[in-house]
Amino acid sequence: MSPTESGHLRRARLRHFLRARREQITPEEVGLVNVERRRTPGLRREEVAALAGVGVSWYTWLEQGRDINVSEGIVNAVSNALRLEECERKYFYRLAGLNPPQRTEGHRCDSPDARMHALVEGWAPNPAYITDRYGRIEVASRSARALFRIDARGDNCVVKFFTEPSTREKYPDANEVGRGLVAQFRAQSARFPEDPEFGRIAERLCECSPHFAALWDCHEVVGPNQGMRKIAHPQAGVMVFDRLVMRVPENPESLLTLYIAQPGTGSAERPRELVGSHSGVG
Template sequence: MQTTASPPGSGLLRRTRLRQFLRARREQITPEEVGLVNVERRRTPGLRREEVAALAGVGVSWYTWLEQGRDINVSEAIVNAVSNALRLGDTERTYFYRLAGHNPPQPTAGRRWDSEYARMNALVEGWSRNPAYITDRYGRIELASRSARSLFRIEARGDNCVLKFFTEPSTREKYPEADEVGRGLVAQFRSQSARFPEDREFGRIAERLSERSPRFATLWDCHEVVGPNQSRRKIALPRAGVRVFDRVVMSVPESPESLLTLYVARPEAPSAARPREAVGCHAEAA
């Protein structure tokens, strides 16, 4: 395989992220998950490089170069084959495609719109009286509603949501399922970094946060990714107790670098909930 003639340093950060992602995903898949018989004791977790290469139908040397971040030409067919071998989901596959220098494929169809209409209608109807905010590519607040500023203690434009969560105990205490929330924030931050693969500010923010928060460092090393999505989130309110919100994160058409986050409280009675600790990439979320 011939290496490309890119200028020195071109794409280096992108290939570094690609190397780290592929290795993390390979080490998190067991031989049994892909139908391989594990008859010997292994020194390292997960699959071996030669096993991934065999599953993807590519040469061992070639896959090794890919995982090492060599400056080689990677076809979409190979990216798709390796994605299948590593059992990547839609968001992980999109992340891989971008790091490999290709436009990602369209994600598989989700649930039908008619099954989501009622929830989306409630979201739109309740937006004016519920928290909503827009963040930039790094998770810094660009715009926030009054209820969002009050609930999440947003003091000024530029407050970083990821930084606040992992460095301010009072912020984490708002979430009975804090481990799940933290995991999602880090996965979304990493997914954003792939949209701007040569932007080194993501790495600088991650380095600073890793020094201040061991939990962030652990989750960052997991290389999990998640894109804009709809989810449920429990939040402890000062007077109403724990309430359940529908939360939607979407891209802003007029500003592709930004993400819009909307919350709508579900019409149900407050419920008591206690956080559960979880450690590591495979720990069960609350």
């Protein structure tokens, strides 16, 4: 993809993102009196401009995705007006062609090193795996392969979730899981604006999964999502895990996901049995 094409794509994403966020905020939320009936939901462009302290024409050009210079101060002002979360702000920074303020993530390596492999396998009997920038499995422990029915390398977590009904059925809270996967995938795509593979994956999924297409149109973004994860297993029942996600230090493009079985659940009662059985990845 040429720099010109990359710029067009980035500005198109910026246009959709700002409009989606603007339409999700009510006038009452930002202290405006809603005295008239509105034809469209959310705030108007002139209201966002006033809240951010910028000109209406300038904000309109920004939301239209025009090729204009955007400063860090403007991004922060608009972020405040739209009440963006930290991850959404970073996404906005990247779409505006700026580097978000953050600590240096280190140098990229071609693949997770031997220590990460050892950590993943040594996490047994609890599952662990490492994914690349697209959500594809790079390394997976034996327990993760058995529980999630994934290959040691190559399966894409996002694609698997939205194209295999048997994968979605494993999650009692499948709607929440799917929403998080899409929002994280979109945030990842902004970190690599010149990589066309994100667009190809999204296009294929939009064609074959109306569920993915609807979530993709929401333009939600989150960082590596963690917290509790419930997984239904035919022998152990509903297993409950605490889930920790972090970037691999030597290769910040990759994400390490660790599961810890909560006491008193099916997962905690019979974790070792699951390793020997075959029961997507979330």
